[in-house]
Amino acid sequence: MPELDPWFFAVAIPAVIFAGFSKGGFGGGVAFASSSILALVLEPGQALALMLPLLMLVDVATLKPYWKRWSARDSWVLVLGGLPGVALGAWLYKATDADLLRLLIGGISVGFVIWQLSQSRGWVRGFQHGLTAKAGLFAGLVAGFTSFVSHAGGPPAAVYLLAQRLGKTEYQASTVLVFWVINFAKAIPYAYLGLFTLETIWADLLLAPFALLGAWLGVRAHWMVPERLFFSLAYLLLMITGCKLIWDALT
Numbered sequence: 001m002p003e004l005d006p007w008f009f010a011v012a013i014p015a016v017i018f019a020g021f022s023k024g025g026f027g028g029g030v031a032f033a034s035s036s037i038l039a040l041v042l043e044p045g046q047a048l049a050l051m052l053p054l055l056m057l058v059d060v061a062t063l064k065p066y067w068k069r070w071s072a073r074d075s076w077v078l079v080l081g082g083l084p085g086v087a088l089g090a091w092l093y094k095a096t097d098a099d100l101l102r103l104l105i106g107g108i109s110v111g112f113v114i115w116q117l118s119q120s121r122g123w124v125r126g127f128q129h130g131l132t133a134k135a136g137l138f139a140g141l142v143a144g145f146t147s148f149v150s151h152a153g154g155p156p157a158a159v160y161l162l163a164q165r166l167g168k169t170e171y172q173a174s175t176v177l178v179f180w181v182i183n184f185a186k187a188i189p190y191a192y193l194g195l196f197t198l199e200t201i202w203a204d205l206l207l208a209p210f211a212l213l214g215a216w217l218g219v220r221a222h223w224m225v226p227e228r229l230f231f232s233l234a235y236l237l238l239m240i241t242g243c244k245l246i247w248d249a250l251t
Contacts, residue, residue, distance in 0.1 A: 078161075
């Protein structure tokens with residue numbers, strides 16, 4: 001763990017605020033980028049360990065504003081797939097090819113946005129009743145696995161939830177509930193793998209107010225943004241996320 005100097009905080013504070021803002025108001029699909037930003041000043045494993053308690057804090061802080069506004073069926077389908085995904089991630093953590101994972105998730109994310117755009121333009125015929133529960137379980141499995149190894153569970157979950165055509169708050173609340181469960185499930189194997197240290201915990205305590213600030217700003221922004229603009233932003237963020245994952249994998 002590097003010294004907690006001004007350079008560390010200059011990088012970490014914006015990254016943590018961004019994660020809180022994304023998770024608090026816009027589905028959290030790009031919150032994983034905070035771990036990538038922190039990797040500028042930390043080893044990748046340290047960045048993951050530092051971010052998890054902060055993500056859990058944001059989950060708790062945003063649960064109340066969206067309480068019972070989620071799609072219970074879609075949320076629990078993702079959770080039921082996500083928990084085995086977390087277990088799989090813990091089992092394969094040290095053997096996982098992170099770049100291949102980024103490439104696959106990025107490709108799925110970009111492909112989904114292109115599909116949705118093609119559907120809206122009438123170029124292809126889309127899903128009339130959303131994705132099936134089996135597809136949701138698979139999306140949850142991928143979300144749990146990728147969330148464990150890179151905090152990048154947002155895109156797989158977003159692909160499933162966006163296909164269900166939920167309202168903006170139902171979509172946001174569903175992501176809050178799903179990752180509240182998944183992130184808490186990740187804590188025990190993270191501790192078992194020795195990813196948490198006294199230094200990362202101390203840094204978390206110092207950064208916690210900024211995570212809460214980001215979450216508060218995100219919740220306020222969510223209520224202010226019209227639904228059509230919200231989903232336009234959601235698709236835009238998913239496209240940016242996918243492209244960044246592909247870029248990271250290839251470079």
